Amino acid sequence: MPGDVPPPYADQRRQGLETLSEVFQNKSHVRVIHYSCESFDGEGDQFRSPRITSIAVRRLDVGQVAYFSIHDVAEGTTQLTGSCAERDDLEREMLKRFYEYVRTAGEIEYLHWNMRDARYGFDAIDHRYEVLGGVPTAIPERSRISLSQLLLDIYGTDYIGHPRLETLARKNSITMLGFLGGADEARAFAEGRYKELQQSTLRKVDVLADIAERACRRTLKTDASWWVQHGGNIRGAWDWIVSNATILFFIALAGLVLGALGLRVGELALRR
Numbered sequence: 218m219p220g221d222v223p224p225p226y227a228d229q230r231r232q233g234l235e236t237l238s239e240v241f242q243n244k245s246h247v248r249v250i251h252y253s254c255e256s257f258d259g260e261g262d263q264f265r266s267p268r269i270t271s272i273a274v275r276r277l278d279v280g281q282v283a284y285f286s287i288h289d290v291a292e293g294t295t296q297l298t299g300s301c302a303e304r305d306d307l308e309r310e311m312l313k314r315f316y317e318y319v320r321t322a323g324e325i326e327y328l329h330w331n332m333r334d335a336r337y338g339f340d341a342i343d344h345r346y347e348v349l350g351g352v353p354t355a356i357p358e359r360s361r362i363s364l365s366q367l368l369l370d371i372y373g374t375d376y377i378g379h380p381r382l383e384t385l386a387r388k389n390s391i392t393m394l395g396f397l398g399g400a401d402e403a404r405a406f407a408e409g410r411y412k413e414l415q416q417s418t419l420r421k422v423d424v425l426a427d428i429a430e431r432a433c434r435r436t437l438k439t440d441a442s443w444w445v446q447h448g449g450n451i452r453g454a455w456d457w458i459v460s461n462a463t464i465l466f467f468i469a470l471a472g473l474v475l476g477a478l479g480l481r482v483g484e485l486a487l488r489r
Contacts, residue, residue: 233370237433240328240362244277247362249429250327251421252342253414256403268308269345270406271414272315275422277328277429282419285315288411309349316346316354328362330382330425364429368439371432376441382424389438391427395420 240247255267271286287307319325332338339361343353368376368385377385386393395416397405405414431437 229370233367236362237367237371237429240277240326240429241433243326246324247277247326247328248322249275249277249422249426250329250332251418251425252332253399253402253406253418254337254341255406256400257336266341266345266348267403268304269312269342270308270402271418272311272342273418273422274315274318274327275426277426280423280426282422283318284415284419285311285318286411286415286418287311287406288415290314305349308345309351312342312346312349312351312353315342316351319354319356324360326360326362327356328364328425328429330421331363331365332361333363364425368428368432368437372437372439372441376439378440382421382428385428385437385439386424388440389428389431391424393420393424396424 250273252272253270255270257267268287271284271288273282273284275282287304290307290310327339329339332341335341335344339356343355346353365381368381377388380398383393383396383398386396395413397413397417402414402417405411405417428437
């Protein structure tokens with residue numbers, strides 16, 4: 218069939234849906250996480266990894282958010298200046314508080330968006346704390362759930378345009394108030410616009426939770442075709458038919474009833 222995709226895609230989609238379903242069945246043990254950092258473009262010391270500037274962790278079940286930031290640490294201790302040594306101390310304290318949260322939370326799964334490597338991800342946060350002399354409480358791979366990858370598995374690679382997170386949120390009319398792109402967040406920190414940075418980081422965990430819930434309910438709007446959304450092959454289409462058999466039965470029954478009524482009306486008209 219034209220537009221068909223390889224059968225393995227149907228398996229990826231099924232696994233993605235199962236994982237998302239498990240996330241919401243166990244949502245009291247799931248946290249949505251996102252963080253901001255300095256620019257990747259080599260501003261400042263080119264040999265230094267980008268500083269972590271803020272981290273937001275949102276409970277998926279009740280929406281309560283824990284927020285960690287250099288600015289909040291500075292408010293409780295001293296003024297935030299341009300001193301690199303001072304910012305190192307503040308960042309270390311912020312990450313210490315974050316890892317204390319991780320330790321206290323225990324066996325928790327973390328739902329994230331593209332936090333996948335040493336450039337931007339859990340490993341990047343661990344690295345920064347190690348550089349600053351700390352010992353991170355590493356979040357194991359099995360506890361990291363990539364929402365961005367789940368959506369690729371479920372809807373295919375062309376399900377939305379780039380940048381995917383912002384485009385997807387707008388397509389689904391999810392509020393973007395205070396939302397900043399990664400480069401804009403880095404610029405906000407560099408320019409001392411800390412409240413804007415806070416609002417953006419907090420907004421993003423809300424957006425991620427909203428997108429995940431809509432995907433789980435099968436109400437998320439994407440650019441993927443019906444064919445691709447349902448497995449991209451005959452098996453996927455059949456699975457959809459089976460899962461919606463009751464609805465299809467009543468639609469067919471209604472069609473038969475309306476058809477019969479139409480014939481009856483026609484017969485009465487002819488008799489007149």
